[in-house]
Amino acid sequence: MKSKRIEILDNRPVNRDGYIDEWPEMGFVAMKSPYDPMPSVKVENGVITQLDGKTRDEFDFLDQFIADYAIRADRAEKSMNIPSVEIARKIVDINVSRKEILEIISGITPAKMAEVINELNVVEMMMGMQKMRARKIPGNQAHITNLKDDPVQIAADAAEGALRGFSEEETTTGVARYAPFNAIALLIGSQVGRRGVLTQCAVEEAIELELGIRGLTTYAETLSVYGTEKVFVDGDDTPYSKAFLNAAYASRGLKVRFTSGSGSEVLMGSSEKKSMLYLECRCLFVTKGAGSQGIQNGSVSCVGVAAAVPSGIREIMGENLVAALLGLECASSNDQSFSHSDMRRTARTMLQFMPGTDFIFSGYAGEPNYDNMFAGSNFDAEDFDDYNVLQRDMQVDGGLRPVTEEEVIRVRREAGKAVQAVFKYLGLTKVSDEQVEAVTYAHGSKDTLKRDVAADLMSADDLMKRKITGVDVVKALAESGYEELAESILNMLKQRVIGDYMHTAAILDENFQVMSGVNTPNDYMGPGTGYRVDGKRWEEIKAIPHRIDVNEF
Numbered sequence: 290m291k292s293k294r295i296e297i298l299d300n301r302p303v304n305r306d307g308y309i310d311e312w313p314e315m316g317f318v319a320m321k322s323p324y325d326p327m328p329s330v331k332v333e334n335g336v337i338t339q340l341d342g343k344t345r346d347e348f349d350f351l352d353q354f355i356a357d358y359a360i361r362a363d364r365a366e367k368s369m370n371i372p373s374v375e376i377a378r379k380i381v382d383i384n385v386s387r388k389e390i391l392e393i394i395s396g397i398t399p400a401k402m403a404e405v406i407n408e409l410n411v412v413e414m415m416m417g418m419q420k421m422r423a424r425k426i427p428g429n430q431a432h433i434t435n436l437k438d439d440p441v442q443i444a445a446d447a448a449e450g451a452l453r454g455f456s457e458e459e460t461t462t463g464v465a466r467y468a469p470f471n472a473i474a475l476l477i478g479s480q481v482g483r484r485g486v487l488t489q490c491a492v493e494e495a496i497e498l499e500l501g502i503r504g505l506t507t508y509a510e511t512l513s514v515y516g517t518e519k520v521f522v523d524g525d526d527t528p529y530s531k532a533f534l535n536a537a538y539a540s541r542g543l544k545v546r547f548t549s550g551s552g553s554e555v556l557m558g559s560s561e562k563k564s565m566l567y568l569e570c571r572c573l574f575v576t577k578g579a580g581s582q583g584i585q586n587g588s589v590s591c592v593g594v595a596a597a598v599p600s601g602i603r604e605i606m607g608e609n610l611v612a613a614l615l616g617l618e619c620a621s622s623n624d625q626s627f628s629h630s631d632m633r634r635t636a637r638t639m640l641q642f643m644p645g646t647d648f649i650f651s652g653y654a655g656e657p658n659y660d661n662m663f664a665g666s667n668f669d670a671e672d673f674d675d676y677n678v679l680q681r682d683m684q685v686d687g688g689l690r691p692v693t694e695e696e697v698i699r700v701r702r703e704a705g706k707a708v709q710a711v712f713k714y715l716g717l718t719k720v721s722d723e724q725v726e727a728v729t730y731a732h733g734s735k736d737t738l739k740r741d742v743a744a745d746l747m748s749a750d751d752l753m754k755r756k757i758t759g760v761d762v763v764k765a766l767a768e769s770g771y772e773e774l775a776e777s778i779l780n781m782l783k784q785r786v787i788g789d790y791m792h793t794a795a796i797l798d799e800n801f802q803v804m805s806g807v808n809t810p811n812d813y814m815g816p817g818t819g820y821r822v823d824g825k826r827w828e829e830i831k832a833i834p835h836r837i838d839v840n841e842f
Contacts, residue, residue, distance in 0.1 A: 301630070302628075302629035302630045302631070303628070303629065303630035303632070303633055305629040306596070306597075306627075306628050306629055306630065306633070307593060307597050308597050308598075309597045309598060310598075310599075311598055311599060313562055313564075314562055315555070315560070315562075316554060316555035316560025316561075316562065316563070316565070317555065317594075317597070317598050318564050318565065318598060319551070319564065319565050319566060319595060319598045319599065319600045319601045319603070319604035320403075320406075320407055320564055320565075320566050320600050320603065320604050320607070321403070321407055321564050321566070322562060322563050322564035322567065324561070324562035324563055325400060325403060325563055325564050325567045326341040326342040326343075326400045326567075327341070327342055327400060328341055328369065328373075328397075328398055328400040328401035328404055329341055329342055329369070329398070329400075330360075330365045330366060330369050330398055331366075332362050332365055332366055335362050335363070336356075336362065337356035337357070337360060337362050337365060340352050340355065340356050340398055341398050341399060341400040341401075342400075349518040350518055350521070350527055350528060350529075351516070351517070351518055351521070351528060351571055351575060354527075354528035354529065354575055354578055354579075355398075355399065355571065355574045355575060355578060357578070358532075358577075358578030358579070359574040359575065359577045359578030360395070360396060360397070360398060360574070361395045361396050363396075364392070364395050364396030365396040365397075365398075366396075367396060368393050368394070368395070368396030368397045368401075369396065369397060369398065369401060371393060373401065373404040373405045373407075373408055374408050376390075376393060376394075376397075376405045377405050377406075377408035377409050377413070379393065380405070380409070380413075380416075380417040380420070380421070380610075380614070381409070381413050381416050381417060383420075383814050383815030383816075384814070384815075386814060387420055387421055387810075387811060387812075387813070390420075390421065390614065391614070391616050394614045394615060394616075395616075399567060399570035399571045399574050400567060400570075402570045402574075402611055402614070403564065403566050403567040403570050406566060406570075406607040406608075406610065406611060407566070409607070409610075410603075411602075411603050411606055411640060414603075414606045414607055414610050414640070415606070415640060415643055415644040416644070417610050417613075417614075418606075418609065418610050418613055418619075418641070418644040418645070418646060419644035419645065419813055419819070420811065420813045420814070420819075421610065421613035421614055421811070422613050422619060422644070422645060422646050422647055422794075422811050423583075423613065423616065423617070423618055423619070423647055423793045423794035423805075423806030423810065423811060424618070424647050424793075424794035424795075424796070424804060424805060424806050424809060424810070424811060425804075425809045425810060425811045425812060425819065425820045426686065426804060426809065426820050427645030427646060427647065427648075427649060427686055427687070427688055427820070428456040428457070428647060428648050428649070428688045428796050429454065429455050429456060429457075429648055429649050429650055429653060429687065429688030429689060430455060430456065430457040430458065430459060430620060430648045430650055430651050430652060430653065431447075431450040431455040431457070431458045431459070431650075431652070431653050431654070431655035432458075432459055432460070432461075432624065432652040432653065432654050432655060432656070432661055432662075432663050432666060433446045433447045433450055433458050433459065433460045433475055433478075433655045433656065434460050434461055434462075434463075434471075434656060434660060434661055434662035434663065435656055435660040435662070435733065435734040435737075436463060436659065436660050436662070436734045437463075437734045437737065437739070437740065438462055438463050438464055438467035438470070438471060438742075438745075439724075439728070439734060439737055439740055440467075440470040440471055440473065440474035440708060440712075440720075440745075441474070441705050441708055441709070441720055441724050441725060441728050441737075441740075442728045442731065442734060442737050443460055443471055443474040443475055443478060444474040444475070444477050444478030444481070444704040444705055444707065444708040444728075445478060445700075445701035445702075445704050445705050445728040445729065445731070446478070446655050446656050446670075446701075447460075447474070447475050447477075447478030447479045447481075447482065447486075447488070447655070447704065448478040448479070448481040448482035448700040448701055448703065448704035449482060449655065449692075449697050449700060449701055450479070450482060450655035451478070451479045451480070451481070451482025451483040451486045451700075452482040452483060452692055452696060452697065452700050453482075453655075453673065453689050453690060453692055454483075454688055454689040454690040455486065455653070455655065455688065455689070456486060456487065456648070456688065456796040456797075457486065457487045457488070457489075457508065457648065457796070458475055458479050458486055458487075458488050458489075458655070459488070459489050459490075459491055459510060459652065459663075460472065460474075460475045460488075460489075460490050460491070461490065461491040461492060461662050461663060462490075462492060462662065463662050464742070464746065465492060465493065465496070466746045466749055466750060467745065467746065467749060468490055468492045468496055468497075468500060468749070469500065469505065469749050469752050469753055469757075470717075470745060470748075470749050470752075471490055472488070472490040472500045472505040472506050473505055473708075473711065473762060474708050475488045475490065475506075476488050476505055476506070476507075476759070476762065476778060476781070477704060477707050477708055477711060477762065477766075477774070477778070478704040478707075478708070480774055480777040480778055480781070481700050481703050481704040481707060481774060482700050482704070483799055484777045484780070484797075484799045484800075484801065485777075485780075485781075485796075485797030485798055485799050485800070485801050486797070487507045487508050487544065487790070487796065487797065488506055488507055488508070489501075489506045489507065489508045489509055489510055490505070490506050491510060491511045491663075494511070494512070494534065497509055497511065498534070498537060498538060498541075499753075501538060501541060501543040502541050502543075503756075503757070503758040503759060504758050504759025504760065504762075504782050504785065505758070505759055505762070506543070507543065507544065507781055507784065507785070507790070508543060508544035508545065508546065509538050509543055509544070509545050509546070510545075510546045510547075510548060510585055510620070510651070511548055512531055512534055512535060512545065512546075512547045512548060512581070513526075513547070513548045513549065513553075514526075514528065514531055514547055514548070514549045514572045514575050514576055514579075515549070515553055515554060515557075515568075515572060516549075516553075516554050516560075516563070516567075516568025516569060516570075516571040516572050517554050517559050517560065517561050517563075517568065517571075519557075519559035519561075520553065520554050520557045520559050523557060523559070528575045528578065528579060531547070531575070531579050532578070532579035532580060535547070535579050535580055535581050536580070539580075539791060541785070542784070542785030542786060542788055542791070543785070543791075544582065544790055544791050544795060545581055545582065545583075545791075546581065546582070546583040546584060546585055546618060546620060547576040547579070547581045547583070547584045547585070548584070548585045548586070548589060549569060549572035549573065549576065549584060549585075549586045549589075550569065550572075550585075550586050550587060550588040550589035550590070550591050550592075550595075550608070550622065551565035551566065551568065551569045551588045551591065551594070551595045551601075551604055551605065551608055552565055552588050552591030552592065552593075552594030552595045553591045554568050555591075555594050556591055556594060564604075565588075565594075565595055565598075565601075565604055565608075566604050566607055566608060569586065569604075569608040569611065570608075570611055572584075572586070573586065573608070573611050573612055573615055573617065574615070576612075576615075576617060577615045577616070577617060581617070582617070582618055582791060582792065582793045582794070582795075583612075583617045583618025583619065583620065583647065583793060583794060584612045584617050584618070584619060584620070585620040585622065585648075585651040586608055586609060586612055586619070586620075586621070586622060587605045587606075587608060587609050587621045587622025587623065587641070587651075588601075588604075588605050588608070588622060588625075589622045589624065589625060589651070590625050590663075590664065591625075592605070592622065592625045592627040593625075593627050596627045596628065596637075602636075602637050602640070605622070605637070605640070606640040606641070609621040609622075609640075609641060609646060613646070616793065616806075617793070618647045618648075618793050618794035618795075618806065619646045619647050619648070619794075620646070620647060620648035620650075620651035621641040621646040621647075621648065621649060621650075621651065622641075622650070622651050622652075623637070623638050623641060623649060623650040623651070623652070623653070623666075623667045623668065624650055624651050624652025624653070624654075624663065624666050624667065625652075625663075625664055625665070625666065625667065626658065626664065626665035626666060626667055627667065634667050634668075637667065638650075638667055638668065642679070642685060642687055643683070643685060645685070645686065645687075645820070647794040647806075648688075649687055649688055650666070650667070650668065652666055653666060653667075653668050653669070653676075654666035654668065654669035654670060655669075655670055656669065656670050656733055657669055657670050657671060657732060657733040658671075659733060659734075659735075660733045660734050670732070670733075673689070674833070674834075674835070676689055677689060677690070677691045677830070677833050678833060680830045681830055681831055681833055684822050684827065684830075685822065686820070686822045686826060686830070690829050690830065691829070691830075691832055691833045691834060693834065698729060698730070701728060701729045701730075702725065702726075702729040705720070705724070705725035705726075705728050705729060706725055707766065707769075707771050707774055708720060709721075709722075709724075709725055710765065710766065710769035710770070710771060711762055711765040711766060711769070713769075714764075714765035714768065714769055715752070715757060715761065715762075715765055717748045717749075717751075717752060718740070718741065718744045718745050718748040721738075723738060724737070724738050724740070759778065759781075759782050760782065762778060763775045763778050763779045763782070766778065780801045781801075783801075784797070784801065784803075789803040789805070790803050790805070792805040792806065792807040792808070793805055793806035793807060794806040795807075
């Protein structure tokens with residue numbers, strides 16, 4: 290006889306996920322491996338000569354880079370002498386300021402950082418994140434993609450996403466040569482929905498840099514770093530090459546965020562028996578040393594690895610907190626679907642949602658998951674109402690807002706028409722009225738019309754050969770009757786010259802004013818301090834469509 294109860298439980302969605310016991314020798318350990326090094330540092334004549342059990346002649350290139358660029362040698366021995374549990378308590382203590390914590394952390398090593406995080410449970414990590422995130426007001430980022438690489442749909446989805454409150458929007462391609470079309474469509478659509486939204490197109494690094502230099506994107510996020518030398522070498526990279534690429538973007542006025550995440554070294558077969566947390570600490574120290582203002586982390590596309598081991602979701606929150614402790618902007622992932630269980634994926638998100646991070650999602654799917662070319666996201670377009678209700682339930686600012694059907698239809702149509710006008714003016718492939726109408730009402734690419742892919746790709750190649758830039762897009766809009774939209778995109782280009790949006794955790798409001806960790810720093814120090822959801826923003830969050838409006842009675 291079989292137990293009916295067990296049979297039903299065995300068939301629950303959560304039991305279709307993958308799980309594995311801890312296996313340190315293969316890297317399947319989240320928080321603490323018996324092979325992790327013990328924290329140590331030695332400074333001689335202002336130079337770090339010993340780091341986490343290695344002398345300088347034993348350093349690999351991560352050790353050397355971290356020792357030379359990511360740790361304050363003048364602070365190291367003092368910080369390292371503070372017991373890890375005491376540092377952990379200071380992180381949670383509302384009477385200890387963020388500034389004081391940053392000062393202490395500036396002198397510790399990756400192994401010491403991992404030891405500190407291991408002293409914290411998830412509630413304490415959330416308390417720490419509420420204090421340590423760089424920008425006072427949390428934000429959110431969307432993925433805007435589709436299976437067809439349809440630029441008209443990208444523009445419409447971007448407009449809706451911006452209307453819903455996303456501060457950044459990111460696209461990619463199924464076919465690499467579509468990149469310039471997708472970048473232009475995202476740029477236009479985002480500004481239709483709300484002025485000041487930052488955009489990027491995640492493709493091969495040389496093309497991504499060129500799109501940025503041309504003014505077709507405003508930030509970059511796919512500068513990946515890894516926790517072991519072998520994995521770096523397999524990717525034809527080093528910390529030094531990433532620092533150079535970071536400088537290349539920054540010198541042209543582009544905001545840059547690196548990408549890392551626990552589990553990548555396990556997937557690539559070179560974890561060196563270390564814990565995921567320790568290896569991710571190394572990634573984050575490299576990011577700090579390379580001069581990047583921030584990081585996308587939280588296991589990201591490797592979340593299935595971290596989520597499979599005990600304490601894996603705790604480790605993801607821990608690595609997000611490490612980013613904040615190092616003073617980096619933290620875009621805290623939540624952008625890769627990892628579980629068949631709605632309960633589990635929501636619980637994983639709450640660790641970042643409740644305290645708030647600089648970007649709670651570094652990829653909330655602004656489309657149905659079947660259209661997400663980054664792979665399915667933890668939340669997608671079908672979850673908008675659930676997410677807005679969660680904000681309302683808990684009086685938490687998750688970076689989004691309720692919208693009306695009329696608003697959505699209006700901005701989607703306007704974005705489609707604007708792309709149609711720009712493509713016509715620039716002599717690119719035709720966008721028909723029927724295509725615009727289809728994306729106006731579409732849920733996803735299953736509801737849109739086919740495009741001539743061969744003609745699109747030839748036209749996109751021609752666009753690149755003709756050296757078309759953001760200024761050409763502004764001119765096309767202005768001379769096609771979209772003066773206000775043209776001015777918005779021109780203002781985005783001006784930000785490249787001003788440079789303030791390259792400050793840590795910077796976003797723009799609809800008046801193109803920068804809000805960052807520099808001019809709007811997080812000042813949380815317990816009840817009654819920091820960012821509070823109230824006033825106009827609270828009224829906005831409360832106004833979900835499916836409610837009894839007492840003003841009607």
